[in-house]
Amino acid sequence: MYDLIIKNGTIVDGTGATRFEGDIAVQDGVIARIDSVIETVASRVIDAKGQIVAPGVIDPHTHYDAAVHWDPYCTSSSWHGNTTVVVSNCGFGFSPCRPSDRERYMLMMENTEQVPAAAMQRALPWTWESFPEWMAHMRKLNKGINLASYMPLNSLMIYVMGLEAAKTRAATKAERAQMRDLLNEAMDAGAIGFAMSHLGVYNSHKDIDFTPMPTDSMFPEDAVYLAEVLRERGQGVIQCLAQLNAVVNNSFLVEEMARVSGRPILHNVVIGFDSAPEHHVNVLKWLDSTVERGLNIYSQSLVHRSWAEFTALTVDTLWQNVEPFAEFSTHVGSEAKTRAAKDPAFRQRARKAYDPNVMYASGGPIESHKLVDAKSSRFAKYEGQLIAEIAKAEGTAPIDILFDIIADTEAHADFRTTEATTKDPAKVDAILRHPRVLAGTSDGGAHVKFSDGGVYATDVIAWMEREEKRFTLEELHSLLSQRPAEVLGLEDRGTLVEGKAADLYIYDYEKLDYNREQMDIVHDLPENDWRRVIRAQGVEWVVVNGEPIMHNSEATGAMPGRMLETVRDDRSLAEAAE
Template identity: 25%
Template sequence: MHADILLRGGDIVDGTGAPRRRGDVAITDDRITATGDLSDWTAGRDIDCTGRIVAPGFIDPHVHHDEIVLTDPGMDCMLSQGVTTIINGNCGFSIAPLTATGPLPQPLGMILSNDAPRFATYAAYRDRLRADPPAVNTACLIGHGTLRINEVANLDRPADRDEIAVMARALDAALSEGGIGLSTGPFYPPARASTTGELTEMARVAQAHGKLYVTHMRDEGDRVIEALDETFQIGRDACCGVHVSHHKCAGLANHGLSETTLAMIDRAMQTQDVGLDTTPWTASSTMLNSGRHRQASRVIVADSTPHPEMAGRDLADIAAGWGTDIDTAMERLLPATGIFFIMDEGDVRRILAYEHTIICSDGIARGSHPHPRVWGTFPRVLGHYVRDAGVFDLETAIRRMTSMPADRFGLRDRGRIAEGTYADAVIFDAATIREANDYAHPTRPAEGIDLVFVNGRESWRSGVHSGARAGVVL
């Protein structure tokens, strides 16, 4: 038998959670054609993977790279950490369908620049990506907040019946054109006035397509329990699967509350379809004027439009230098994004260790000083939380990054090293993999990643992008 590429002698961690096994992997065109002892096979190219882990390419189910895949299609921040598939359109904000004109309200303006291409339909965005593909596979949720910006003239009130009907038709069309689910963000101003009933009507459209309701809940801090109850109610009333994005217990007063929230999720899972993901960091990142600065022990300015020179500096230091209070300094920096130290390490570990948790980065790559999660999330899990802290074993961690998100979001034939699946693969050194970046130097690439393949094409080797842009729209 002959293959295009043979990955020989590596320790295969296949993404299912099964124990690693020594073996070979054959790749022909964009598919894995065989695994196991392939010593009698030949190949156009043999790659010795002895002493290395061969795993499925990592799937990041929660990013905000809707525009970046167009403007920076090499996607070094993803490939360099072994990510081969991303899901955009999260927290209620997607690049399409966007028909609103003029400056974009936050946080959509944090994800998209005002001169970004506007796509009135999801099909137009999909076709642009097919014509000019990025280096990673992409899928996209359809944002309720974006639909609201399109249709609701006054975002400070609930949508009326006619506006909900128009939004539902637009969502139905976008899901028919390939959007993989609905995302909502009632935490954010454009959707904060939405009622539970409005969100439920949107979820019913997603359910009709057999797709998920994915939510940045109304509150992740003092009212996180009420927000979970609302999410579960929406799922029950719409008969729709619900997925809690980047689950956290934000704010000093809520540290330790994950014991309660995870127990709530456990109980809900007994009677309805519920899922969740999380990030391996004690700091979050969003628009600077989100209110989270009041819950945080420290705030770093990630980016500021009027004061780009302040990126990377602590908000408290900026305020002191300007001789003003923090709130006044924040207003002067807007529009801006921030990094907020609001979580407890114990909660982070507890949520990571929870058996149903999927790993995500929640990355926003725009700006000069992003959160280090943009470049370091997946190596951080494999290095710090697996190798150093022992929160779970390598096989479990890789399952949380591969087959679990693939299955949860319906990404067929992804997330596994198995005959017939797409040849998305990452080869890395389990002894050295780690995030090489930090809050002071957030864009340093990870260490320990040898090779990354996307649809059978070598895309990253030992810190260097191959130039391949082999991603497809899922």
């Protein structure tokens, strides 16, 4: 008797092979048999007739480190077929952490990734200090989906050097050695590598005092030193946010870590912009050049039809790296922002500083933002119109209209971006076809009050296959699952093959979709706090390690998720020994 049989499905196995009709039998969390018909008895049978059966999506870029404590299914990612997510990206995480730094770590996570501090303060038990203790805690935690974790480099630097030193100087020889030892200890405990950002003052992910986080100002030599650990181990990957479109490009560090480690490096991020049509072309050319030089670099993409819904109180992370919004972001709370928006001196500086050409990295030019809910009798007649249209009707500059609306509504008016990413399928086609591109960057668990990237797999399938006919399902499911599994070293995931973990999802091809007009607001954070989400349509079942965890976006109550580890590459070990 099998634990589960999925019958009559159209199987797209993620290997790139042509789809076929068949059954899948699962035993002890593993795919035991795939055949045209399986007649054996099972404890549970799912009839997938007329449905696509595909490998679970693997998302290499999330921030569910905290959210999994109150949302064990990591929604909305799991609603859209994600069965494995990677946490502690960009160097942000909770270990190692001294007890005296716990509050600061949570405030940092709130300011950089907009994870509400009140939720973390209530939900995180802080039963750990070291990374191995964190992993032990995470293994015991009830989880609906699988997680893999980087060693977050900001946490490591603060733990070893102290916060002020980590931001202002290079590590000493002794500090380097200690960080090296702790990274080895973390990888022994299951870390899949380390993650960081390196954008200097240009990163919108700022500390609570609006100064750069440690890795953004770290000495590159310290990062390269840690990259050597991965070469010695023949194991692991590095994630590095080093390029912010036209604003800053520190990809030299990505190249050097790739050269020294010999391991895969995940570069962030390649995006298509209609207002900067050459940006993605230049990134892809750079990737080609790294391949020619023998460097093992991949670029994570953000290619779904993304948007943000926000008020001036929730959008600071989009604005912190460009003026005049960097200054505006230092004013915290409704009263302070309203005063700033009304201040003639600030308004004069804003008019002088605003440049729409640098805004495409921050949700697009102000002119392209749409007024969704004015919360104002004065501006209610303009709901549904772009700031550019409102400015024209009012006979004033777009930047002034924005701050007029903010002032008039005490910063509570709702806006929506319309040019955050390209709507041109040709640009997305070019990005996804590159062999060194990973298909997704959801940022799941972060920025919960203005965005939800967990929708990316659903959107890519609906857009690029069903609507545009540019890709086949076979190609897309390989991109969404097989490629990230291979790059991350998760050898038992990513394809529907006998002997591999039974992580999969089942969906109605014709119904697969989501609400493209507006996100839902749900109050499911601790203390009844709220977030914005995008629900899946047409996803019938999500199965993790052989257990159904979602049925039509409703949790089943099963908690089969595991902490995953990357494998060692014996060939790399041999090369290091030589």
